[in-house]
Amino acid sequence: MRAVVADRPGPPDVLRPTTLPDPVPGAGHVRVAVEATAITFVDTMLRAGNGIGRPVRFPVVLGNGVGGVVDAVGADVDRTWLGALVVTATGGTGGYASAALADVADLHRVPRGLDVRDATALLADGRTAVGLHEAAAIQRGEVVVVSAAAGGVGTLLVQLATASGAQVVALAGSAPKLEQARELGAATTLNYREHDWPDRLDAVAPDGVDVVFDGVGAELTTELAARVRRGGRYLPHGAAGGRWGDLDAPRLADRGVAVIPLDTIGGTPSELFRLVERALELGAGGALRPVVGQTFPLERAAEAHAAIQARTTIGKTLLLP
Known part of the structure; x- marks a missing residue:
């Protein structure tokens, strides 16, 4: 099979194309002929050697989410899976390849009305966005801030919050990204690279905001957390700014603000599975549109990683074997 390997941690150019033996599924596993592979920001951190709680052993084939057709099954696996169009996690690695192994318990059939690329884009990001949206329990009329609003998760959160009747304020770092957020329903867009964005947010929401979905972290966190009013919810879920933001959860609690960490979303395998199924259902029904920007x-793959690190990408980035 064709694959991309990182022999050592480092910059994007440590990713090199190669040829490896075709994997053979063992007990409880299937092989997927890959048609699309999702790249996540976590992939770029793992490649750089930042294990963030999930260290990898080099050399490694990165990639934890693929879509394609099941073309081989383990001896104990129901053969009706053969030929099924699925999206699936790969157990953490192995997705940057033309064939990947997956646990049969992780398979999701691609529903009618959704193509495999969109389904792959919804696998991890859809699960995250739906879980965050459910946890936030948005009420009609609330002011909701989505930072990294043009990213894979952010584009979905803008849509979900808008559908809940919220006044969505989208934060992103360029004009094309802000335009994307407007197209998805954001009522207000702010470029957080401009020095006056906090003042402009105050003008839009002088009494504070109700919900923050923070996908950027870094310095934005301090500014945004200060603007959440009593009864509000703060949901940090990413570090596109290069590091997680500093949150004083006890102090926020004293102000009546709940901090909902990402690791509390989908606390069990069955719950994570449900969230993916829900995202795929919403996508197939047209209620949730993944943005595959590139x-x-x-x-x-090295070029894709470089683009993500440079923060020039919009929506989801896919590899196409």
Whole structure:
């Protein structure tokens, strides 16, 4: 099979195309002929050597989410899976390849009305966005801030919050990203690279905001947390700014603000599975549209990582074997 390997931690150019033996599924596993592989920001951190609680052993084939057709099954697996179009996690690694192994328990059939690329884009980001949205329990008329609003998760959160009747304020770092957020329903868009964005947010929400979905972290966290009013919810879920923001949860609690960490979303395998199924259902029904902003051939995975690190990408980035 064709694959992309990182022999050591480092910059994007440590990713190199190669040829490896075709994997053979063992007990409880299937092989997927990959048609699309999702790249996550976590992939870029793992490649750089930042295990963030999930260290990898080099050399490694990165990639934890693929879509494609099941073309081989383990001896104990129901053979009706053969030929099924699925999206699935791969157990943490192995997705940057033309074939990948997956636990049969992790398989999701791609529903009618959704193509495999969109389904792959919804696998991890859809699960995260739906889980965050459910946890936030948004009420009609609330002011909801989505930072990193043009990212894979952010584009979905803008749609979900808008559908809940919220006044969505989208934060992103460029004009094209802000335009994308407006197209998805954001009522207000602010470029957080401009020095006066906090003042502009105060003008839009002089009494504070109700919910913050924080996908950027870093310095934005301090500014946003200070603007959540009593009864509000703060949901940190990413560090696109290079590091997680500093949150004083006890102090926020004293102000009546709940902090809902990402690791509390989907606390069990069955709950994570349900969240993916729900995201796929919403996608198939047209209620949730994944934004696949760019695709790269498998062999150009290094270019894809460089683009994500440079924060020039919009929506989801996919590799196409």
